[in-house]
Amino acid sequence: MTNATVLDQLYQTIAARKGADPSQSYTAKLFAKGRNKIAQKVGEEGVECVIAALSEGNDKLVSESADLFYHLLVLWAETGVKPEEIWAELAKREGISGLDEKAARTET
Numbered sequence: 001m002t003n004a005t006v007l008d009q010l011y012q013t014i015a016a017r018k019g020a021d022p023s024q025s026y027t028a029k030l031f032a033k034g035r036n037k038i039a040q041k042v043g044e045e046g047v048e049c050v051i052a053a054l055s056e057g058n059d060k061l062v063s064e065s066a067d068l069f070y071h072l073l074v075l076w077a078e079t080g081v082k083p084e085e086i087w088a089e090l091a092k093r094e095g096i097s098g099l100d101e102k103a104a105r106t107e108t
């Protein structure tokens with residue numbers, strides 16, 4: 001399974017938790033708490049990644065990065081942003097940077 005497929009599949013699972021019983025699912029509980037709480041969690045997990053990278057080692061960074069991806073996917077599902085939109089944006093940037101490099105090579 002590719003990395004994007006893992007994230008796409010996790011997104012589908014997360015989106016399916018909208019309206020589910022908060023006592024049965026952490027994701028459903030987050031949706032019930034609302035967008036402010038979900039956004040706050042993304043910020044917290046980002047800070048935890050920074051702390052892990054600076055003082056806790058790579059195992060912790062891997063774990064915190066997974067938490068960050070998970071909470072970011074919950075935020076996308078909450079807002080209606082689809083993973084394909086992010087993949088398309090990243091691919092577009094990759095294409096633009098490729099063109100820039102080609103232009104730079106031509107100029108010299």
Ligand SMILES: N=c1c2ncn([C@@H]3O[C@H](COP(=O)(O)OP(=O)(O)OP(=O)(O)O)[C@@H](O)[C@H]3O)c2ncn1[C@@H]1O[C@H](COP(=O)(O)O)[C@@H](O)[C@H]1O
Pocket residue numbers: 010013014017024025026027028041066067070
């Ligand atoms: N990938 C994840 C995942 N990553 C992290 N987490 C949860 O995110 C929380 C992060 O821990 P924190 O200490 O920051 O948060 P907390 O203190 O538990 O909660 P807060 O009060 O701060 O909100 C933990 O409770 C983790 O269990 C996740 N919870 C669920 N999933 C996946 O989401 C899908 C739906 O799962 P359910 O939510 O169980 O339905 C499944 O595929 C799960 O594997």
